[in-house]
Amino acid sequence: MKLNPIIPQRKKLQDQLWDIVQPNSTHQIDLELENQEYIYYNECCYNLPIEAYTTPSLHLLCQLVKERLHVTENVIFQVDNREFITGSSSVSGNNKYPSVVSLSAGAINTLNEKELSFLIGHELGHVISRDGLVRFFFSKLPPQVKVPENIYHAMHVLDLLAELEADRYGYLACNSDMDAFVSFMWQMSGGIDIHKFGVSTSTYLKANLSHVQKFLNGGWLGKRHPANALRIEAIRLFATSKTNYVLREQMEPIIDSIFECDDQF
Numbered sequence: 001m002k003l004n005p006i007i008p009q010r011k012k013l014q015d016q017l018w019d020i021v022q023p024n025s026t027h028q029i030d031l032e033l034e035n036q037e038y039i040y041y042n043e044c045c046y047n048l049p050i051e052a053y054t055t056p057s058l059h060l061l062c063q064l065v066k067e068r069l070h071v072t073e074n075v076i077f078q079v080d081n082r083e084f085i086t087g088s089s090s091v092s093g094n095n096k097y098p099s100v101v102s103l104s105a106g107a108i109n110t111l112n113e114k115e116l117s118f119l120i121g122h123e124l125g126h127v128i129s130r131d132g133l134v135r136f137f138f139s140k141l142p143p144q145v146k147v148p149e150n151i152y153h154a155m156h157v158l159d160l161l162a163e164l165e166a167d168r169y170g171y172l173a174c175n176s177d178m179d180a181f182v183s184f185m186w187q188m189s190g191g192i193d194i195h196k197f198g199v200s201t202s203t204y205l206k207a208n209l210s211h212v213q214k215f216l217n218g219g220w221l222g223k224r225h226p227a228n229a230l231r232i233e234a235i236r237l238f239a240t241s242k243t244n245y246v247l248r249e250q251m252e253p254i255i256d257s258i259f260e261c262d263d264q265f
């Protein structure tokens, strides 16, 4: 059975926040255009576009992943000069400007094709889920609109859930290759490939379970991403659950720990 990558709690929270921000956004269309111009001019001026004539194999891989995830909208892919392994995305709120996905030079220089597919898929996942737009609109509300304190907490929760959902798209993008996902996570966080030490993915996934429990108390909160142990366990559950119902049940402790965070980013 093909599992749905959408995390229902993320979608519900995003819809609830839109319902709050939209009636308060007095110049919504202007703001949207401003957002798109910001993305276009700040993201695309100084980075290297990934195009067929400059980086053909990388361009092909980006297009392949885009197709694999059924993304039909216009997306600009580019390389930025960050040396560490990372990516980022700026999501378009209208049809006037494209969304932008950036991959760091560190990622492109280090990762193999499958690991890169995960990263490209993760960033495209943010595009698919329209992540970041709610936060942008809240940041542009007129000063007279008083935003309750718990809205900032909700936006933090939304950001964290969005990372778990983007990981699911990344996993699908690398053809559900758990080895690629685990080695991506290791290389991103520690700079090493776990398989070089003769540790199998299944052994590592078992060992990771012993770390999951200690992160369920929220000690990692306040960060932009959930703890790596939780991200890895969340994908293990996505990969092994037989039905969407089982997946949702199994994910509950992780989702609850995110909702219970008492910090904000």
Ligand SMILES: [Zn+2]
Pocket (backbone or CB within 6 Å): 122, 123, 126, 163, 166
């Ligand atoms: Zn992300």
